Amino acid sequence: MGKMEFAAPCLMGVEGICADELKRLDIENVRAENGRVLFEGDFNTLARANICSRYAERIQLLLAEFPVYSFEDLFQGVNKIRWENFIGKKEAFPVKGHCVSSKLSSVPDCQKIIKKAAAKRLGNSYHTSWLEESGSIHQIQFLIIKDKCSIMLDTTGQGLHKRGYRANSAAAPIKETLAAAMADISRVRPFSTVIDPFCGSGTILIESALKALNIAPGLRRSFAAEKWCASPSSVWSNERQRAQDMIRLDADFQAYGYDIDNEAVELTLENARKAGVEKRVHVAKRDIRDFKEDFERAAVICNPPYGERLLDMEQARELYKVMGEKFPKREGWSYSIISPDDNFENIFGRPADKRRKLYNGMIKCQVYMYFRK
Numbered sequence: 274m275g276k277m278e279f280a281a282p283c284l285m286g287v288e289g290i291c292a293d294e295l296k297r298l299d300i301e302n303v304r305a306e307n308g309r310v311l312f313e314g315d316f317n318t319l320a321r322a323n324i325c326s327r328y329a330e331r332i333q334l335l336l337a338e339f340p341v342y343s344f345e346d347l348f349q350g351v352n353k354i355r356w357e358n359f360i361g362k363k364e365a366f367p368v369k370g371h372c373v374s375s376k377l378s379s380v381p382d383c384q385k386i387i388k389k390a391a392a393k394r395l396g397n398s399y400h401t402s403w404l405e406e407s408g409s410i411h412q413i414q415f416l417i418i419k420d421k422c423s424i425m426l427d428t429t430g431q432g433l434h435k436r437g438y439r440a441n442s443a444a445a446p447i448k449e450t451l452a453a454a455m456a457d458i459s460r461v462r463p464f465s466t467v468i469d470p471f472c473g474s475g476t477i478l479i480e481s482a483l484k485a486l487n488i489a490p491g492l493r494r495s496f497a498a499e500k501w502c503a504s505p506s507s508v509w510s511n512e513r514q515r516a517q518d519m520i521r522l523d524a525d526f527q528a529y530g531y532d533i534d535n536e537a538v539e540l541t542l543e544n545a546r547k548a549g550v551e552k553r554v555h556v557a558k559r560d561i562r563d564f565k566e567d568f569e570r571a572a573v574i575c576n577p578p579y580g581e582r583l584l585d586m587e588q589a590r591e592l593y594k595v596m597g598e599k600f601p602k603r604e605g606w607s608y609s610i611i612s613p614d615d616n617f618e619n620i621f622g623r624p625a626d627k628r629r630k631l632y633n634g635m636i637k638c639q640v641y642m643y644f645r646k
């Protein structure tokens with residue numbers, strides 16, 4: 274099979290970071306768009322992106338893009354796709370997707386048409402009128418935005434943020450892909466010291482450690498496309514080996530996490546063990562009010578509690594004030610704090626050296642970054 278086109282949807286604000294990472298993975302023709310990154314490659318590329326990407330939410334095969342103004346347009350566009358190249362005679366192909374600001378607005382109707390068009394094509398290819406769909410799942414995904422339809426085949430299965438280390442989490446855990454993006458913009462390196470004074474389930478510490486040691490986040494999980502007949506099993510083992518060989522055990526990275534809650538401390542230790550970075554992650558119970566560290570250099574990265582109700586908000590803001598006092602300007606130190614509160618800098622007590630807009634799910638946040646002495 275020749276070159277394939279892929280799409281990696283990612284959190285809004287993370288597109289550039291995601292694109293840069295894919296380029297560093299020697300992937301070709303990488304282009305960042307709103308909410309996704311496009312790139313080209315073969316089955317090795319597909320496996321590499323799934324195993325190695327810290328910031329993509331999933332990897333999709335982008336099969337076609339075409340204008341749609343009617344169900345007939347949709348049927349014809351989908352029927353033209355060479356589904357037989359990817360979906361075997363017995364394999365399953367459920368359909369899901371979204372319609373946004375388009376003439377075709379009924380998701381269930383679009384699902385039915387896409388299913389019918391793909392089934393017709395596969396039936397003709399395999400000379401059968403009955404497709405039993407008992408084999409591995411090929412999730413068809415569609416997106417119709419402003420009358421432009423994209424048809425994708427998901428290769429990932431459970432979202433890429435599911436690394437496998439966080440079966441249990443504290444209240445309000447940060448998404449792994451967002452924590453990884455915070456580590457990236459905070460310039461976490463193999464020799465960094467990272468501190469999270471509100472560590473919860475330890476996501477920021479663990480994602481920072483994985484990045485510093487160059488441990489691919491998908492090394493310990495499987496992916497939907499591994500079960501496809503069309504995908505050679507050797508590419509997955511080769512790419513896992515390649516990722517394994519690139520781990521930097523010589524890195525002297527260390528991470529320190531604190532939380533007021535005993536359970537969070539235990540959880541962070543358990544998750545760090547599951548992620549294989551327990552030797553790098555040190556945790557203790559501590560209130561932010563007692564924050565004090567003597568490292569020469571360190572990157573503090575955190576998502577403090579934020580209140581959705583008035584009372585919670587007052588408590589959250591009280592903590593922002595404490596942080597302002599406990600996080601002084603200091604040579605070699607940086608602070609990256611994610612918050613949805615537009616008033617953060619006022620309460621913290623000084624304007625950020627840099628702000629970066631990121632989305633925590635649907636919540637618009639800013640990472641407030643302080644690094645100037």
Ligand SMILES: C[S@@+](CC[C@H](N)C(=O)[O-])C[C@H]1O[C@@H](n2cnc3c(N)ncnc32)[C@H](O)[C@@H]1O
Pocket residue numbers: 442443444445446447448470471472473474475476477531532533534537559560561562576577578579592
């Ligand atoms: C939004 S959660 C952090 C989630 C974490 N990043 C994760 O991925 O699980 C905020 C954490 O701050 C902790 N916390 C609340 N008040 C605190 C305080 N005064 N000092 C230290 N930790 C506190 C909570 O127990 C909670 O685990």
